[in-house]
Amino acid sequence: MKRLGYGEMPFNSLLRDLEKRTDGRVLQLDKKWPGGKRPGIWNKGLVRAEVAKEVFKNGAYGRALYIEHTVADR
Numbered sequence: 001m002k003r004l005g006y007g008e009m010p011f012n013s014l015l016r017d018l019e020k021r022t023d024g025r026v027l028q029l030d031k032k033w034p035g036g037k038r039p040g041i042w043n044k045g046l047v048r049a050e051v052a053k054e055v056f057k058n059g060a061y062g063r064a065l066y067i068e069h070t071v072a073d074r
Contacts, residue, residue: 023040023041024040048069049067052064
């Protein structure tokens, strides 16, 4: 049995499969959004995803604290 450390998560194969199944809509705080635009293909008007303005003060390299994801009712 192979033990995995934190440096090996998430599994790259799992992440690739998620990106494929969701048209790239995988939101991660540890990845920059190119041009500040959320990744992937999103249906217009049905969803909103924004990176928080608040950031970690100490550690986490000044990354955002959270991603706010809102899904509208149809």
